[in-house]
Amino acid sequence: MPSTADIQAGLAEILEEVAGVTPADATPEKSFTEDLDVDSLSMVEIATAVEDKFGVAIPDDELANIKTVGDAMSYIEKNQ
Amino acid sequence: MSTIELQEGTPGARILGLGAYRPRRRVTNDELAQVMDTNDEWIQSRVGIAERRWASEDETLVEMAVAAGGKALAASGLAPDEVDLVILASASLQAPIPGIGPQVAHRLGIPRPGAFDLNAGCAGFCYALGVANDAIRSGSSRNALVVGVERLTDVTDQTDRGTAVIFADGAGAAVIGASDEPGIGPVAWGSDGDQYSAIEIAAGRSTMTMAGQAVYRWATTKLTATLEEAMAKAGVTAADIDVFAPHQANLRIVESMTKKLGFGPDTAIARDIVQSGNTSAASVPLALTALMESGEAKSGDLALVLGYGAGLTFAGQVIRLP
Numbered sequence: 148m149p150s151t152a153d154i155q156a157g158l159a160e161i162l163e164e165v166a167g168v169t170p171a172d173a174t175p176e177k178s179f180t181e182d183l184d185v186d187s188l189s190m191v192e193i194a195t196a197v198e199d200k201f202g203v204a205i206p207d208d209e210l211a212n213i214k215t216v217g218d219a220m221s222y223i224e225k226n227q
Numbered sequence: 228m229s230t231i232e233l234q235e236g237t238p239g240a241r242i243l244g245l246g247a248y249r250p251r252r253r254v255t256n257d258e259l260a261q262v263m264d265t266n267d268e269w270i271q272s273r274v275g276i277a278e279r280r281w282a283s284e285d286e287t288l289v290e291m292a293v294a295a296g297g298k299a300l301a302a303s304g305l306a307p308d309e310v311d312l313v314i315l316a317s318a319s320l321q322a323p324i325p326g327i328g329p330q331v332a333h334r335l336g337i338p339r340p341g342a343f344d345l346n347a348g349c350a351g352f353c354y355a356l357g358v359a360n361d362a363i364r365s366g367s368s369r370n371a372l373v374v375g376v377e378r379l380t381d382v383t384d385q386t387d388r389g390t391a392v393i394f395a396d397g398a399g400a401a402v403i404g405a406s407d408e409p410g411i412g413p414v415a416w417g418s419d420g421d422q423y424s425a426i427e428i429a430a431g432r433s434t435m436t437m438a439g440q441a442v443y444r445w446a447t448t449k450l451t452a453t454l455e456e457a458m459a460k461a462g463v464t465a466a467d468i469d470v471f472a473p474h475q476a477n478l479r480i481v482e483s484m485t486k487k488l489g490f491g492p493d494t495a496i497a498r499d500i501v502q503s504g505n506t507s508a509a510s511v512p513l514a515l516t517a518l519m520e521s522g523e524a525k526s527g528d529l530a531l532v533l534g535y536g537a538g539l540t541f542a543g544q545v546i547r548l549p
């Protein structure tokens with residue numbers, strides 16, 4: 148099982164790759180759309196990258212509830 | 228007991244000529260912003276469209292198909308009576324009976340061909356190309372005309388900004404004939420009918436609804452394998468591809484596919500959506516003719532094409548440009 152820090156680092160990597168977010172900015176309290184300028188279509192790409200990397204499924208209706216980096220981290224932790 | 232005889236086919240088929248028809252009226256994003264709650268910045272960044280063409284009343288499906296088909300015939304060098312198969316791909320017929328393939332053939336002076344309509348949504352042109360290729364190779368047809376034509380504005384709810392800013396009108400066509408050297412590779416096609424309602428005109432309704440994010444996710448994850456299958460079946464790799472012309476649904480889907488496939492630096496990528504919007508079954512031939520007119524693609528180039536959309540359906544192949 149990856150640690151919380153591993154999950155945060157893995158997510159930061161995906162955010163950088165998909166949406167050009169500086170890894171240091173990918174902290175739990177940040178909102179994807181408000182703070183990190185990630186739009187709804189990039190969110191879809193982030194979701195599919197997370198699915199591949201962490202082996203979790205994120206259906207569209209669950210994705211709609213993931214607003215912050217912290218939301219994504221706890222979703223991954225719970226569903227792994 | 229008598230046996231059934233078969234027709235002699237040909238080793239391969241190839242595209243002999245392409246043609247396109249773009250409606251006269253250009254509609255910019257700023258024009259749309261005057262009548263609905265949208266803006267140029269959103270449309271350009273989410274979908275990549277700068278302007279699209281909308282058909283006027285006289286630019287009917289039949290008129291546009293005849294215009295594009297006539298150009299493809301002229302480019303092919305064939306006389307109309309040498310064509311014996313017409314496949315018309317469209318998803319925006321206002322009345323399902325009759326199909327318009329026979330009428331389009333008649334208007335082009337093609338005498339009594341096999342003619343029918345094919346509805347595979349935005350995958351229609353590539354499905355039709357696959358069927359025509361096999362018809363010629365098996366000896367059922369000598370030369371075929373394939374047309375993709377849409378008036379999506381007829382089936383779009385102009386108050387639904389999720390679709391109204393995207394869908395547009397136009398026609399594209401190809402004439403296909405026999406050749407010793409194959410110019411059309413095996414089709415990689417399929418469907419995901421569990422998602423039938425992702426893009427639909429529900430029974431009794433007259434306009435289309437689309438689950439945009441679900442389709443976006445499907446297109447950016449599931450279709451790379453189809454593109455790879457089309458190349459593998461044709462015995463080529465991404466490094467061999469001169470032109471990549473996928474269905475023009477969203478520029479970000481085009482870019483995502485391009486990134487995943489890893490073409491060489493010189494591969495021309497079709498971005499006709501910027502000027503044409505999403506024209507469903509017409510988008511692939513419109514994109515190919517645009518690239519040839521601009522000089523980015525040339526005769527003899529190897530192109531990878533892909534259609535995908537309502538159904539959900541998908542079809543791709545490797546082709547040699549005429």
Ligand SMILES: CC(C)(COP(=O)(O)OP(=O)(O)OC[C@H]1O[C@@H](n2cnc3c(N)ncnc32)[C@H](O)[C@@H]1OP(=O)(O)O)[C@@H](O)C(=O)NCCC(=O)NCCS
Pocket residue numbers: 186187188264265266269270273274349388389392426437438439440442443446476477480505507535536537
């Ligand atoms: C259609 C598509 C562009 C919509 O993008 P999306 O990000 O999913 O759009 P959403 O409906 O989630 O809306 C996102 C935001 O943009 C807004 N928005 C939607 N349409 C808008 C428009 N035309 N103009 C301005 N804003 C718009 C929404 O209100 C929403 O704002 P909010 O986050 O403040 O609530 C996109 O989903 C797509 O291209 N999907 C693939 C479609 C496809 O390939 N189809 C194949 C057809 S053959």
